[in-house]
Amino acid sequence: MKRKIITTADGSKTIQIEDWNEQYHSVHGAIQEAMHVFILHGLFCFLDSHKPISILEIGFGTGLNAFITLLESEKSNLHINYTGVEAYPVTQEEVDALNYTEQLKTNNTLFSKLHQCDWEILHHITPKFSLTKQQKFFKEIDAVAEYDLIYFDAFGARVQPELWTEGIFELMYKALKTKGVLVTYSAKGSVRRAMQAVGFSVEKLLGPPGKREMLRATKLEV
Numbered sequence: 328m329k330r331k332i333i334t335t336a337d338g339s340k341t342i343q344i345e346d347w348n349e350q351y352h353s354v355h356g357a358i359q360e361a362m363h364v365f366i367l368h369g370l371f372c373f374l375d376s377h378k379p380i381s382i383l384e385i386g387f388g389t390g391l392n393a394f395i396t397l398l399e400s401e402k403s404n405l406h407i408n409y410t411g412v413e414a415y416p417v418t419q420e421e422v423d424a425l426n427y428t429e430q431l432k433t434n435n436t437l438f439s440k441l442h443q444c445d446w447e448i449l450h451h452i453t454p455k456f457s458l459t460k461q462q463k464f465f466k467e468i469d470a471v472a473e474y475d476l477i478y479f480d481a482f483g484a485r486v487q488p489e490l491w492t493e494g495i496f497e498l499m500y501k502a503l504k505t506k507g508v509l510v511t512y513s514a515k516g517s518v519r520r521a522m523q524a525v526g527f528s529v530e531k532l533l534g535p536p537g538k539r540e541m542l543r544a545t546k547l548e549v
Contacts, residue, residue: 332424339430347486351388355537365478369510378408386480387411390441400455410459470502479511483542491518497525503546512526
């Protein structure tokens with residue numbers, strides 16, 4: 328499918344899949360959405376953590392969520408072990424066209440490292456941030472009680488409903504530790520019900536620009 332680079336409302340770029348009229352990030356602001364959903368309502372739940380935080384990202388995509396998490400690990404003195412799962416990695420040409428380092432006023436070295444490191448291998452990007460990229464389908468995830476936090480950033484249910492089912496969220500539930508958290512930009516009723524059906528406690532939160540609500544799910548059972 329044809330992909331092109333577009334500029335979102337906050338000036339940051341993202342990738343659009345033209346056949347689907349679907350973007351990797353919100354057209355209302357790629358960076359704003361990532362900061363609001365995944366940092367403010369996800370990572371900040373663990374600001375008081377005195378041990379490394381394990382994060383699983385569902386949809387590594389452009390690397391934006393990983394990048395802002397890396398930057399936040401430095402600001403907040405958090406040690407993070409980050410795993411990004413992606414079935415169809417973006418190309419180097421697409422990476423080169425993104426402007427996240429300029430928008431975030433930081434140098435390009437760390438962002439480049441995220442994309443240049445090999446897949447399936449643990450890399451220590453900084454002393455506080457390690458990354459493992461896994462190229463596979465989400466249904467192939469078989470982790471058990473491994474992660475504190477999941478960034479669920481799959482393409483929307485309108486174009487890929489199979490990624491928002493009870494079956495997928497059951498895998499997410501199993502992958503989380505007790506009291507682990509999953510955050511996503513979606514607030515669809517069918518998504519919330521699928522999460523609840525597999526055992527999550529789900530809350531609606533104020534959404535990022537352009538969205539009224541988002542969801543945060545917590546695994547409460549031992």
